[in-house]
Amino acid sequence: MRNKENEVFHALERLATPYVGAARANALVERAGEAAIVMIGEASHGTSEFYAERAELSKRLIVEKGFRFIAVEGDWPSCYVLNRYVKGDAAAGTIAADALRDFARWPTWMWANREVAAFADWLRVYNDGKAEEDKVGFYGFDLYSLWESMDEILKYLGEKDGADLEAAKRAFECFEQHGREEQQYGIAANFYGEGCEAEVVALLRKLQDKWKTARPGDREDALAAELNALAVKGAEDYYRTMIRHDAESWNVRDRHMAAALERLMAYHGPAARAIVWAHNTHVGDARATDMAEEGMVNVGQLLREAHGGEVYAIGFGTYQGSVIAGRGWGAADRSDEGSSGGIRKLGRAASPARTGRQAASA
Structure with a gap:
């Protein structure tokens, strides 16, 4: 184990480039x-x-490289409100x-924080005056919003009537008997x-x-209806699978x-360019980790399999600092100090990492 750690340390010493902030990360921005x-x-x-650093890197990719939207590990309905903003x-x-x-779902601080608010205000100014099709969007692509997405679909289709509304009502009635308990x-x-x-x-x-045949003013709302329906389908599969298989529910x-x-x-x-914000466990490649031994896949792997070299991943880590977290799922947030371990030793030896501060709730 010690020899393996030494190999990693020497590789980092030889290959690593100090990161001193997005403003000076020209080589990284060029590659990405x-x-x-x-x-x-x-x-x-x-x-x-x-x-904060993720936001600054994203600004450079948007302004200098023409990236068109951000997709985050968040619920579609809540993120779509921010997209409209x-x-x-x-x-x-x-x-x-x-x-x-x-953003009322736990953990609320994940997106309802000052860092995201500051980025959203910047993006609103950046989009101001641009044609609708040229504005940079902000979307959520997670699946936890079963009930919220159903509500949004019914609200959208309620203004249109027809067979689509009837299909939505049938789905809603099927779920309704479970009292919004996943x-x-x-x-x-x-x-x-x-x-x-x-x-x-x-x-x-x-x-x-x-959305392909919708009138221009309704095009993105039609997309939202589809993505809400996709979230409902994903959530149904996820909550049904979760009872039996933890690994497979992750894959779902x-x-x-x-x-x-x-x-x-x-x-x-065809010229779309996307920035994804998610946890390292989602954006890395599961094939290079012990996740593969459990039969698990992740977003990074799936996108690389589909798009190859068109995908570029950046991961953030630290060896000390504080973080807002809960002791368990749904628990109240609190600030915890980061733990020590192998990453602490390697991180200190390779370069002086910045101390992590907790994200501030908005």
Whole structure:
């Protein structure tokens, strides 16, 4: 083990380039700027520097390299409110904090924080005066928003009526009996044959690609309806699978995120260029980790398999500092000091890493 650590240390010493901030990361921006998809990962969802540096790198990729949208490890409905805000929709709020109030799902600090608010305000200014098709978007591609996405679909289709609305109502009625309790749905679907898979597949088919024929003013909202339906389908599969297989439920989630990103790429056209914000475990390549031994895949692997060299990954890590986190899923947030270990030793030897501060809630 010691010899292996020494090998890694010497490789870092020989190959590593000190990172002193996005403003001076010209070589990194040039390399990343050649890709169609740049994934920027972080080692925690609650450390200020990760969020701030990721935002600064993203600004450079947008301004200097023409990247068209950001897709984050967040729920589609909440992120779509922020997307409308950065594109100048007054109904989404007058300041970023207004739009961020929609992030009510735990952990709220993951996206409702000052770093994201500052970036959203910058992006709104950047988009100001641009044609709608040239504005940079901000989307969520996760799948936890089962109920919220159903609500958004019903709201959207309620203004249109027709067969699509009937399909949405059938899906909603199927889920409604479970009282918006995901675990209850998973148990009922697995053990009592009360699943809603057929209904959500039918709904997605109804809404798929409707944005292609929508009038210009409704085009992105039609996309939102499709992505909400995709989130419902992914969530149904995830909560049904989670009861039986932890590893496979992970795969369901990452396959969903990759599929959602592909649809966003299709929407933005052949020259689309995307920036992904997610945890390192999603943007790395599972094939190079022990995840592969468990039969697990991740977004980074799936995108590399589909796009090869068009994908570029950047990961953030640290060996000390503080982070906002909860002791368990759904627990209240608190600030915890980072732990020590092998990364601490290697990090200190390779270069003086910055101390991680906790992300500040908006």
